[in-house]
Amino acid sequence: QVQLVESGGGVVQPGGSLKLSCRTSGFYFPFDGMSWYRQSPGKEREFVADIGFSEGPQGYKGGYADSVKGRFKISRDNDKNTVYLEMNNLESGGAGVYLCGRRWGYRAVNAWGNGTVVTVST
DSSP: OOEEEEEOOEEEOTTOOEEEEEEEESSOGGGSOEEEEEEOTTSOOEEEEEEOOSSSSOOOOEEEOTTTTTTEEEEEETTTTEEEEEEOSOOGGGOEEEEEEEEEETTEEEEEOOOEEEEEOO
16 A cells, blocks of 8 residues: 655754655655645645656656755655655745655656645744
């Protein structure tokens, strides 16, 4: 059964950093690209970053939302079936529930985790 479990969220001061993890199971992880999205109260779920699959013909490599370029880094460890999101220089706009997703196309997701909460507070 497909499972995505996020962790690493917490409370951080403005300008601080966090590294999120999404541990997956129930599918062949290297065959799938992975995504991070953010859900803020009263707002639409928003794309943050994604990364292409590691096994198979290489095409789409990955990308970032304009708002996080240069500050966030997405990476994956296929031996651990885990995707990461390193977040630097966090601001209040970066707060929300960060959700991990399994890609099935460009900006498309077919499996979600329940999210991990990031709070930016003084």
